[in-house]
Amino acid sequence: MRPVVLLSEPIHPDGHRLLEQRATVTLAASVDPASLLEHAEQVDAVILRARGRLDRAFFRRAPRLKVVGRYGVGVDNVDLDAAAEHGVTVVNTAGLNAQSVAEHTIAMMFALARRLHRQDRAVRERDWSARDALGGSELAGATVGVIGFGSIGRAVAAICLRGLGMRVLYHDPFRAAGADGPAASPVSLDDLLRHSDVVSVHVPLTPQTRHLVGAAQLRAMRRHALLINVSRGAVVDEDALAAALADGTIAGAGLDVFAQEPPEPSTPILSAPNTLLTPHSAALTEQAARRVSVGVATDVLAVLDGLPAVRAVPKPTTTGRAA
């Protein structure tokens, strides 16, 4: 019998085609818990994007479920304990979108350092007098602090070191400093915040990393510093960040992720000054989407065939989950 694969949302067609050759592919009507739960009894596999979550109730109701594929890296929306208890393998696409997310991080760094959105408006409004105020600053010689040194953090560090001539500090809450990364210096979180001109966050969302960057951490940053978060919204205390931007504690922020997605229109961060906001799109380039789609489909089909997965997420007893 053909296995049934549930998609929480549409995926890149290349992976979809791969699944359809071997399985019956079903698309959920929405990512609401009730909508996903409707399919629980029939499914052998679920491919879950960043929205929606698979909690204990789902695993209880899904006797045939063998594998959950995260179309992305973060597994904060999967109850890993429940998955392990029910013998369900969880795979993600760690590494496959690293270049895309890293480039988006650098894109935000540049856009904020150059105040590109204001420059663009100045040209369209023919406000040439804005030129003097909008020169921005060079990144060459500046210091970037990378929080979380998994495949994305390292890719960011590599571009900053090799391409931009920046000094790179990093801090990883999960792994000890290793000699395997690019020539970056491991430091404490506090030192990183105090000495960086740009701080970029690349950790997974876990109980340990919720509000890892809060009011106190923002106060430790330099007044001209920029914060970039392309990881998960809840890793940064969004309201504290909005306040820090409003009172000049830090100079700007680039956010691809939010506490709630899409953010409510009344969310303070939407009206905070000097922000550049993108809709959780850092990993959504054509190339990355194709790799992620084919990668997750391949791994899901492997597990259904009883083969080992290439990118299995470690069971929750182990710490050191990759970002």
Added chain:
Amino acid sequence: MSAGTVYVPAAWAGEAGEPAVGYDSLRALLESGTVAPPSALCVDEPVDDRLLALVPSGCLLSFPGTGVWDLVDVDRAAARGVRVSNIANYGTDAIAEHTFALILAVTRSLLQADRRVRAGLPPPDCWGTTLASRVLGVVGLGAVGRRTAQLGAAFGMHVLATASREDSVRWAAGADGVRLTSLPDLLERSDVVSLHLRYARGDRPTLGRVELASMKSTAILVNTGRGGLVELTALTEALASGALAGAGLDVLDPEPLPADHPLLALDNVVLSPHVAAGAPQVRRRAIAAALENARSFVRSGSTVDIVR
């Protein structure tokens, strides 16, 4: 013969100190007849032929930037015995970084994305492209072109480049991952085309209608060189029709564009008001170097950065 004087725009007075003399209007200063050789004029504006005719022979025009060929007719100045100096390499990092700021903002539709979030719209399925393994075409391998090529290589891009000067050809031969080619080949094969050429007043655009039409429809064009390097009407049409995917433009011809110019209404364009080298620290370096050229000329009759 008495020693010359260093004249500076009034706005520079704070940077210049003694013994420079500030002026409000270059034209008024030259018409007053007080400027005598071997004086040096620091100039932060275009010098047209009529203004140039007022500069006494044996004086220096010292510009705080690299590209002076669109600001003054260098040959005409030489023929009149007026020296011209520019500054090489003062804003290399800043301009190359701005080039990539524009490349990334266009490939990731950053400004559109920002508007979408604020409007509460959901993200589309796919958004933009990754730079790694795509082809960057660097037109012109002066200091900024070289730095841009290096940056592209750091993003994992394949770099094609054109070069005419012998030192640039030599540089490319020794650079990792940079291949020289012709302009037509570069335009046909590149996913990102970036312009880093000199432009003199009256030059024909390097990218006219035919050249733009030879680019991939998925490609983007970035210009941090000079507006005159691109035929603007043809570019606007290509961007509006989808013949070209996007553009990042720091320079336009003219600047600013007329308010009703159709380019200003396009969504697939990121614009900046000629500020690639405008970081305050870069600007201070440029002014300091232009002053040093002026002082050195008055002192010894020579500068390090004379334009020939």
